[in-house]
Amino acid sequence: MGPVLSTAGREFEMTDADFNRIRRLLKDRSGIDVGAGKRQLVYGRLTRRLRALNLRTFNDYLALVEDANADEARSFLNSLTTNVTELFREEHHFELLRERLVPEVTALGTRRLRIWSAGCSVGDEPYSIALTLASLPExxxxxxxxxxxxxxxxxxxxxxxxxxxxxxxxxxxPNMRALFSRGVGSKTGLARAGDRLREMITFKQLNLLQDWPMSGPFDVIFCRNVIIYFDAPTKEQLVRRFSSLLRPGGYLLLGHSESPAAASAPLLESSGRTAFVRKASR
Ligand SMILES: C[S@@+](CC[C@H](N)C(=O)[O-])C[C@H]1O[C@@H](n2cnc3c(N)ncnc32)[C@H](O)[C@@H]1O
Structure with a gap:
């Protein structure tokens, strides 16, 4: 049998109450503030879950998301996050690593870098950081x-x-491509990041709204194209928390349309395009 169409000509009906409940759940659990205009997008992403679970209504689906004993909360979040990313996106930040951070840390003499990619998606951002560092022989x-x-x-x-x-x-x-191994046989057309890159990176699940187990300090925090989805108080709170985990002289790097409200970041000062440096402790 083909899909059952609701009166609106759709496979499932999503009422205003359903949509508002989805928005509230998503915001409470992730901070993501989905605009009223994103209804079609939300519908498209969640109907896949209704189909997979053989459910007929959003009401039944949302009851499952809210049920602490069911395992749907995770898939709900995974379905609604926007994960667009690419290698060396906003390349000026990788130049900053090479041309400012590395000379500064060389002068400090610590020979150690701790970098956090917060909201790393499928890994293009941390792999771009690893590629930048791995291609510097020093x-x-x-x-x-x-x-x-x-x-x-x-x-x-x-x-x-x-x-x-x-x-x-x-x-x-070419020197960066050489840090990948080419797939053969059934993996032809694919390349895997080599040990040097993968060993540098630790992937961990972390909801930025919750407690952070790390105590820092970090030399750099990348949080790009993430806070754009949050409301103003959440953005301000996050920027404050990031700045407290940076060492003096460390950098917070944000996405192209993001900037910290000055009042929320007394410890930070602008240091180039969407780059903010932690001032020396007072
Ligand atoms: C558009 S991607 C940005 C990826 C990368 N930083 C870049 O700029 O290319 C946004 C990422 O933020 C993540 N995200 C959204 N809300 C989050 C939260 N509360 N805690 C942690 N990550 C979150 C999403 O899952 C998604 O992978």
Missing amino acids: LSTWDLKILATDIDSEVLAQGREGVYQMDRIAKLK
Whole structure:
């Protein structure tokens, strides 16, 4: 039998009350503030879950999401996060790593870098950081660690695999491409990030709204194209929490349309395009 169409000509009916309940649940659990205009997008993403679970109404589905004994809360979040990313997105931040951070840490003499990619999606951001660091021969003996976190368990699993279609790494410089191993046989057309890259990165699930187990300090925190989905008080609170985990002189890097409200970040000062440096402690 084909899909059952509701009176609105759709497979499932999503009432105003259903949509508002979805928005409230998503915001409470992840901070993601879905606008009223995103109804079609939300419908498209969640109907896959209704079909997979053989449910007929959003009401039944949302009861499952709210049921602490059911395991649907995770799939609900995974379905509604936006995971768009790419290698070397907003490239100026990787130049900052190379041209400012590394010389500054070299001058400090610590030979150690701790970098957090918060909201790392499938891993393009932490792999871009790892590629940048791994292609600097002078760092070959440094202690380099990248923490990559996201709320979405599916993207983290992909990140841990570190597998890319060849065409996605084709534009990288040859010395960076050499840090991937090419698939053969059934894996032809794929490339896997090599040990040097994968060993630098630890992927962990972390909801930015909840407690953070790390005490820092970090040299750099990337949180790009994540807080854009949050409301103003949540953004301000996060920027304050990020700045308290940076060492003095460490950088917070935000996405192209994001900036911290000055009042929320007394410890930060602007340091170039969407880059903010933690001031020395007073
Ligand atoms: C658009 S991607 C950004 C990826 C990468 N930072 C970039 O700029 O290319 C946003 C990511 O933020 C994650 N995210 C959303 N809300 C989150 C939360 N409360 N805690 C942790 N991660 C969250 C999503 O799962 C998604 O993978």
